[in-house]
Amino acid sequence: MKVNNVILQFTAKIVFFIIFFFAVHIFFAGHYTPGGGFVGGLVTASAIVLLVIAFDLNTVHKLLPINYIYVVAIGLILALGTAAISMFVEQPFFTHFFDYFYLPLFGKTSLHTAALFDLGVYLVVVGVTMTIIQTIGDDE
Template identity: 45%
Template sequence: MKKQRNDVILQFSTLVIFFIIIMFSLSIFLGGHYSPGGGFVGGLLVSAALLLILIAYDIKTLKNILPIDFKIIIGIGLALCFATPFLALMMGDPFFKHYYGDLHLPGLGMLHWHTAMLFDIGVMLAVIGTCMTIIMTIGENE
């Protein structure tokens, strides 16, 4: 006889908490150049939010929500981390020289960007991919 779970409160709370964690991870990621944080911590928070969905629902639901292979996310993240320092070399500047500027985003205003942000995005994607690959591999064995 299969046990039926009644996790309505957990599942509803997960939907609210998921978006709070994602917004906090975005804040930590964007503030990482001026305060503690960045791609690694932001990636861990996104992985924690996805893990919360996995706990509240199940692995099939998570795969339906995000039908992606997290190993590909690892590759994209590592490619960004690898390509960022070579951008400076291609421009004829020293290895890992950073470029910066201001970008106007409609509705959000001015965003100060930096090539270190590309590196941090790569780190974030690599961390998310690694954590979720490990978690999904363990979860599939049950």
């Protein structure tokens, strides 16, 4: 069993990063193709869940010492903040700004405040999912 666990844990670490990057990809893809902050967040959360299964709650908590409720709050603040920026420049709430840039490596890229908003969504989803899993896990 011990050996198995080691293998499992090793694999889990690798798979975690693969899933995580996949999630990041989905997140950025959202504006043009299917994906987005919400799905990205859920996929990230499932990556963390994988770690939880491979190790256990306490270890993961030591690995990622995060208060997920704060993640939720920060996500909300980010989303609200992004939406509120426009208020300060005399534009209706939630007016987004974007422009197209040519960056080396990426080529034509758009920098979009909507992406910041989506990041907020992402954080909330990760935070909430992990809060649920952690509290239920703690209870058992």
